[in-house]
Amino acid sequence: MNTDEPRWLDDEEQQTWLAMVSMLVRFPAALDAQLQRDANISHFEYQVLAGLSMAPECTLRMSDLADFAEASLSRLSHTAKRLEGKGWITRTPDPTDGRFTLATLTDAGLDKVTATAPGHVAEVRRLLIDSLTKAQSKQLREISRRVNDAMGPRPDYPSVRTA
Amino acid sequence: MNTDEPRWLDDEEQQTWLAMVSMLVRFPAALDAQLQRDANISHFEYQVLAGLSMAPECTLRMSDLADFAEASLSRLSHTAKRLEGKGWITRTPDPTDGRFTLATLTDAGLDKVTATAPGHVAEVRRLLIDSLTKAQSKQLREISRRVNDAMGPRPDYPSVRTA
DNA sequence: CACGATAACTTGACGCTTCAACTCAGACCG
DNA sequence: CGGTCTGAGTTGAAGCGTCAAGTTATCGTG
Numbered sequence: 082m083n084t085d086e087p088r089w090l091d092d093e094e095q096q097t098w099l100a101m102v103s104m105l106v107r108f109p110a111a112l113d114a115q116l117q118r119d120a121n122i123s124h125f126e127y128q129v130l131a132g133l134s135m136a137p138e139c140t141l142r143m144s145d146l147a148d149f150a151e152a153s154l155s156r157l158s159h160t161a162k163r164l165e166g167k168g169w170i171t172r173t174p175d176p177t178d179g180r181f182t183l184a185t186l187t188d189a190g191l192d193k194v195t196a197t198a199p200g201h202v203a204e205v206r207r208l209l210i211d212s213l214t215k216a217q218s219k220q221l222r223e224i225s226r227r228v229n230d231a232m233g234p235r236p237d238y239p240s241v242r243t244a
Numbered sequence: 245m246n247t248d249e250p251r252w253l254d255d256e257e258q259q260t261w262l263a264m265v266s267m268l269v270r271f272p273a274a275l276d277a278q279l280q281r282d283a284n285i286s287h288f289e290y291q292v293l294a295g296l297s298m299a300p301e302c303t304l305r306m307s308d309l310a311d312f313a314e315a316s317l318s319r320l321s322h323t324a325k326r327l328e329g330k331g332w333i334t335r336t337p338d339p340t341d342g343r344f345t346l347a348t349l350t351d352a353g354l355d356k357v358t359a360t361a362p363g364h365v366a367e368v369r370r371l372l373i374d375s376l377t378k379a380q381s382k383q384l385r386e387i388s389r390r391v392n393d394a395m396g397p398r399p400d401y402p403s404v405r406t407a
Numbered sequence: 408c409a410c411g412a413t414a415a416c417t418t419g420a421c422g423c424t425t426c427a428a429c430t431c432a433g434a435c436c437g
Numbered sequence: 438c439g440g441t442c443t444g445a446g447t448t449g450a451a452g453c454g455t456c457a458a459g460t461t462a463t464c465g466t467g
Contacts, residue, residue, distance in 0.1 A: 087362035094373050097381045100388035101372065105272055106314045111395050123423085144445065151269045156424060158447055163423090172446095180432050180445050199250035209264065210257050212394040213387060218260045220383040224376060225263035231375040232274050286453085307415065319454055321417055326453090343415050343462050 108208065115204040120197040125150065127197060129160060130169060130186065134194045139186035142175065146184055169193055271371065278367040283360040288313065290360060292323060293332060293349065297357045302349035305338065309347055332356055 090098060112124045120127070132149045133139050141149070147157040161184055164170045169190030175181035186194070210218065253261060275287045283290070291313045296302050304312070310320040324347055327333045332353030338344035349357070373381065 087365050088369065089365060090368070090373065093381065093385075097385045097388075098368060098372065100385050100392065103314065104388045104391050105268065107392065107395050109268055125423095142445085151266065153425075154446060155426080155448090159423075162447090174432090178433075182446060202250050202252060205253070205261055206251065208394045209261065209391060210253065212390045217383065217387050217390070218256065220380065221387055222256075222260045222263050224380050224384055224387075225260075225267045227375045227380070228267050228271065228372060229263065231371045232270050288453095305415090316455075317416060318418090318456080322453075325417090337462090341463075343413095345416060 111208060112201075112204065116197070116201060119200045120193070122193075122197070125152065125156075126160060126164060127194075127201060129157070129164065130190055130194045131198070133170065133184060133186040134191060139191065140183050143172075143182045143184055164190070274371060275364075275367065279360065279364060282363045283356070285356075285360070288315065288319075289323060289327060290357075290364060292320070292327065293353055293357045294361070296333065296347060296349040297354060302354065303346050306335075306345045306347055327353070 109124065116122055116124055116127050122130075128150045129146060132146055133141055143157060143161065144154060147154045150157065152160075161170060161172060165172060169187055171185050171187060172182050173185070175183050213221065272287065279285055279287055279290050285293075292309060295309055295312045296304055306320060306324065307317060310317045313320065315323075324333060324335060328335060332350055334348050334350060335345050336348070338346050376384065
């Protein structure tokens with residue numbers, strides 16, 4: 082609603098922007114497509130399962146899991162219900178503090194992640210890692226860091242400590 | 245479902261990947277948040293209106309508009325119906341070929357874009373352009389180009405020719 | 408000129424995300 | 438202890454996107 086003359090984008094800036102938007106739209110779609118095709122799950126569901134698989138005891142509080150997957154608690158809750166319905170996770174109140182809910186990967190859930198991970202990693206490699214030189218990969222890390230910083234402090238940035 | 249030992253990501257690759265995922269999730273959310281807050285429209289709706297505003301006669305075929313906005317025709321059709329309901333666009337069959345539908349920005353729609361654009365551009369600047377050095381901006385263009393290429397030929401890449 | 412393609416939308420149903428309540432457990436306070 | 442507050446999680450409704458059919462207009466072909 083600001084009507085002061087804005088600083089429009091010059092040609093190069095616009096190209097950067099358009100290329101970025103295109104990648105922004107297509108990349109998540111490509112990831113979802115691969116996972117949907119090969120494992121019949123969404124990228125977000127995969128993230129949830131993968132997050133649990135990397136946690137001690139395959140268990141995480143809902144809020145920590147939401148934080149890891151950068152999702153709202155509500156979104157995670159709905160998804161957790163679906164995943165529970167498929168037998169891949171269970172939810173129980175935290176015995177040490179009933180306010181928390183602990184999500185745990187079942188054996189079937191672990192099998193699912195194990196079966197799905199290689200194909201997913203291969204796709205990430207194909208689309209991103211192997212498409213870039215080592216230098217570009219480093220540049221992308223720095224660029225992402227800066228953009229993430231510009232968006233504010235939400236994700237605890239340095240090394241999400243999950244693997 | 246491939247069970248051959250995959251090439252896992254090493255530490256640096258994983259960091260690149262995680263940073264990228266974070267940006268991928270948060271950046272579109274940030275754009276939508278700004279537009280929703282200041283103009284009460286989604287980024288996709290903005291793209292549609294902006295696409296029309298840049299076209300000759302403020303008019304485009306639905307299929308060309310879908311192509312520009314990298315959306316399915318179905319998605320665009322639903323959105324167009326909503327935008328038409330708000331009085332921002334109109335749809336008419338192409339007089340020269342009844343199979344096409346021409347979407348045209350109304351005066352009210354043009355006002356909406358004009359009022360919304362400066363704030364949106366400012367946000368793009370704040371989050372992306374001004375967060376990066378000129379060199380990084382160039383790197384990002386090249387990185388996006390490569391990743392977009394890896395995802396296949398869908399969008400007619402070189403200079404979308406809309407402005 | 409009829410008649411089967413084909414392509415450009417449009418529509419309806421379904422699934423997922425968001426948003427705004429709502430529930431519930433423990434903390435804090437008198 | 439009872440009362441209130443806070444924060445975690447859940448739920449239901451509403452909105453948007455996708456998918457699979459449907460429509461309709463033109464093209465080709467005989």
